[in-house]
Amino acid sequence: MAATPYAELHMHIEGALGPELIFALAERNRMHLPYSGLADLEARYEFADLQSFLDLYFANMAVLRTAEDFADLTRDYLQRAAAAGVRHAEIFFDPQAHISRGVPLQVVLDGIFDALAASEREFGVSSGLIAAFLRDEPVHDAEEVLAELLRLRAPIIGVGLDSAEVGYPPTLFEDVFARARAEGLHVVAHAGEEGPPEYIWQALDLLGAERIDHGVRCLEDPALVQRLVDEEIPLTVCPLSNVCLRVVDSLEDHPLRTMLQAGLRVTVNSDDPAYFGGDIGANFAQLRDRLGLTEDEENLLARNSIEASFASPGRKAELLRS
Numbered sequence: 392m393a394a395t396p397y398a399e400l401h402m403h404i405e406g407a408l409g410p411e412l413i414f415a416l417a418e419r420n421r422m423h424l425p426y427s428g429l430a431d432l433e434a435r436y437e438f439a440d441l442q443s444f445l446d447l448y449f450a451n452m453a454v455l456r457t458a459e460d461f462a463d464l465t466r467d468y469l470q471r472a473a474a475a476g477v478r479h480a481e482i483f484f485d486p487q488a489h490i491s492r493g494v495p496l497q498v499v500l501d502g503i504f505d506a507l508a509a510s511e512r513e514f515g516v517s518s519g520l521i522a523a524f525l526r527d528e529p530v531h532d533a534e535e536v537l538a539e540l541l542r543l544r545a546p547i548i549g550v551g552l553d554s555a556e557v558g559y560p561p562t563l564f565e566d567v568f569a570r571a572r573a574e575g576l577h578v579v580a581h582a583g584e585e586g587p588p589e590y591i592w593q594a595l596d597l598l599g600a601e602r603i604d605h606g607v608r609c610l611e612d613p614a615l616v617q618r619l620v621d622e623e624i625p626l627t628v629c630p631l632s633n634v635c636l637r638v639v640d641s642l643e644d645h646p647l648r649t650m651l652q653a654g655l656r657v658t659v660n661s662d663d664p665a666y667f668g669g670d671i672g673a674n675f676a677q678l679r680d681r682l683g684l685t686e687d688e689e690n691l692l693a694r695n696s697i698e699a700s701f702a703s704p705g706r707k708a709e710l711l712r713s
């Protein structure tokens with residue numbers, strides 16, 4: 392991990408829900424889990440693609456029921472992230488995944504915010520929350536969630552787009568994202584993880600995405616790379632996630648260095664730290680070991696992460712100075 396402070400810009404708080412916390416929350420909520428024990432659950436962390444991961448990710452969320460559950464989960468992430476050198480975190484959550492299980496949006500927000508409100512004081516980590524729409528659910532649901540977030544005056548800094556990508560192009564969400572932008576929210580979108588470069592073009596042109604989450608498939612389209620370089624669009628790349636979900640064959644084959652050398656504004660992120668072999672520290676450790684990531688490259692990635700964040704200019708300056 393770089394000695395310089397780091398901003399994590401692509402992590403799903405539900406993806407920080409690990410096996411031990413799953414069992415602890417199931418017990419607290421008196422729920423029966425469909426696993427015989429910890430080892431049985433842990434044996435299922437083997438994924439063939441994005442969808443096979445999403446199946447387990449959504450199933451495990453069943454244990455998140457109360458505001459306290461969401462607060463505990465968020466604190467657990469913040470504590471680990473701080474220990475790994477993260478000083479600013481922009482955190483996704485999936486409102487629809489909880490509303491559809493009967494957990495009120497206000498409960499989810501209260502829990503996550505209970506932890507985030509104290510984060511800078513408690514962990515030295517400033518933060519922002521981004522509501523992500525599930526792109527494989529009806530567009531109308533995303534519209535309703537956005538309206539509800541606005542009605543509740545949810546303290547979110549932006550909206551994103553996640554879940555199963557192929558077959559669910561950004562075009563579908565043009566109007567929802569236009570509304571979010573009109574409300575002054577930041578806009579990001581997962582694109583070019585499993586989906587084609589065309590989805591990245593759409594995220595930029597139709598959604599007004601300020602950052603692209605993943606974006607690794609941009610390399611298949613030189614004109615797109617040029618556009619991303621020219622407009623200095625940050626890409627929140629998640630190396631261990633890409634290996635676990637078979638977006639790349641191995642870390643040795645990861646195009647991170649190619650992306651840096653192309654002049655792309657790349658950052659490194661954990662995506663779902665409880666599912667993909669670890670937090671941001673683990674991502675950097677493996678990149679060092681298996682890709683020969685240099686100190687200069689680490690420092691560049693750290694600086695990129697802070698510059699690409701939605702932190703206030705004052706906070707950015709403070710992080711870049713320290």
Ligand code: HPA
Pocket residue numbers: 403406441448553554555581584632662663
């Ligand atoms: O990597 C991801 N891609 C899409 N949706 C997700 N939801 C959690 N992680 C991911």
Ligand SMILES: [Zn+2]
Pocket residue numbers: 401402403553581604662
């Ligand atoms: Zn993601």
